[in-house]
Amino acid sequence: MTHHRVWDPFIRVFHWSVVTLFFANAFVVDDDSKLHHYVGYAVAAALVLRLAWGLIGPTYARFAQFAPSPAGVTAQLSDMATGRKRAHLGHTPLGALMIFNLLLSLAGIALTGYLMTTDMFWGVAWPEDLHEALVTWTEISVVLHVVAVIWESRRTGVNLPRAMVTGIKDIPDGLQIEP
Amino acid sequence: MTRHAPYGLMILIAAQLLCAVFFLGDVVADGLEAGWPHFMDWHFGVEALAALALIAGVGFEIRTLMALLRREAHLKEQLGLAAGAFHEIVTQRFADWGLTPSEQDVALFTLKGLAIPEIATLRGSAEGTVKAHLGGIYRKAGVNSRGAFLALFIEDLMTQPADPVPHHPTPVSPTGT
Structure with missing residues (x-):
């Protein structure tokens, strides 16, 4: 078992605060309340910080480190097909696709939500429709993300949820390690 | 690839x-x-x-x-027609025996002459897991040793030119490509 510190404190705080804020706005807070707006602004602020961190942050926080390549995706799917195991220190290629999907969807939700509050789009239907469609899309993505994390943890023997809490990936001996 | x-x-x-x-x-x-x-x-x-x-x-x-x-x-690592044709026979056998994807992988490495520790390293799993897979493979193939397992394929190779492949593997449909 080897231990690798991969997720820095900012990444972890970002992850769990976005989880909390998204859940709050999607299921708890009244859609028409002022609080819904403030929670939305908080998500937008977190996304802007994450964007900056993805460019200047430590190795595993950078977008360039985990930008998925078609070859990487094929390799991960081939591992699944043959039952071979390899651990990735950062995001796996398929995981990275989901990260970009979630970041872009959340940015879309924040943007359309903001448009609804402007005079220009007040009472216009499409920002609201798009806002709701993106929320549904994100909810589906989140379910898929959680299922995939559990699946990959069981497949490779690396406890991924714990790594997002402690920041440390514990990789069993004998597993080939990819960056 | x-x-x-x-x-x-x-x-x-x-x-x-x-x-x-x-x-x-x-x-x-x-x-x-x-x-x-x-x-x-x-x-x-x-x-x-x-x-x-x-x-x-x-x-x-x-x-x-x-x-x-x-x-x-x-x-x-072995692209080529002959390898492809032999692979067809091998996968057909594996499918007939009902090997799982992991067992197929281990069986193929065994055919290539790799030892258990080497297979474990290549697949990123424990030697015990590979041994368990091998046990399953031998049981499903109806043999009880590595030698007997290899012989099943040697026999195929020797008789192959005389009569065509017994069951043709279903051709992979090129859906959407």
């Missing part, structure tokens, strides 16, 4: 998966709205069947993709 990577199939699966989620959501929403008495309404039934058929199709495509990727992983 990127030379043959079935990106078309992957993109098709992703797109159809999205459609399946959309239609399934739509069917469920319709069903909830219609309530119990109208639940078995013909329109609803047709929609539900169509959604299920789509999901079955996606499932089939995923199996095909996995088989393709497995084949490519196995052929990776």
